Amino acid sequence: HNVPVITIDGPTASGKGTVAHRVAQHLGFHFLDSGALYRLTALTALRHQTPLADEHALAKLAEKLPCKFLGHEIWLGNEEVSNAIRAEEVGNFASKIAALPAVRHALAGLQHGFRMPPGLVADGRDMGTVIFPHATLKVFLTASVEARASRRYKQLIDKGFSASMEDLLKDLKERDARDSNRAVAPLKPAEGAYLLDTSDMTVEQAVEQVLRWYAAVK
């Protein structure tokens, strides 16, 4: 496969989404927000009241997700859900269904389809470990839990959601534990991944670092 892929994996609210999106823009590459696929599945399941216990039904929803990505907009059928999928409730349920192998399997094919010329920047938890193990460049992007909680707080307030720092810290720690300790595709640096701790970095600095690494390996 000669279409270049840059994978950017890391914990929730690490800023990897913003960094990955800007790197993609800079290179003129496609962008895959794989977390959005889990969130879209979660939102659909919450609406259909599909329980976490029904793995088969959840995988069916994932497989038939009527989603469209139009620039920054994310659509589900004929509804724009870019903000709705960012709600904490949706993120929490997303991280629960993400532990189910059938759901991960259903979303894998969809994710591979994003690899198109001239290239792809893929953002998630298992982009470098499972979905694109032969990526051109793999980055594992982290930040301290405090830095991530305050970024998430600002993001939610900016989007008009209410938020409490205390709850966010608790949620982040729970979600980190769930994402890192699950049996299938746990969050961990891929073999050969470059580690980037952005706790004390601006988005621009992180973007520049990724672009420098890419220039060196491409």
Ligand code: C5P
């Ligand atoms: O990145 P984001 O917070 O939008 O992802 C929501 C949830 O989806 C994560 O907490 C994680 O459990 C799951 N996820 C995953 N694998 C990915 C992307 C997201 O398991 N590649």
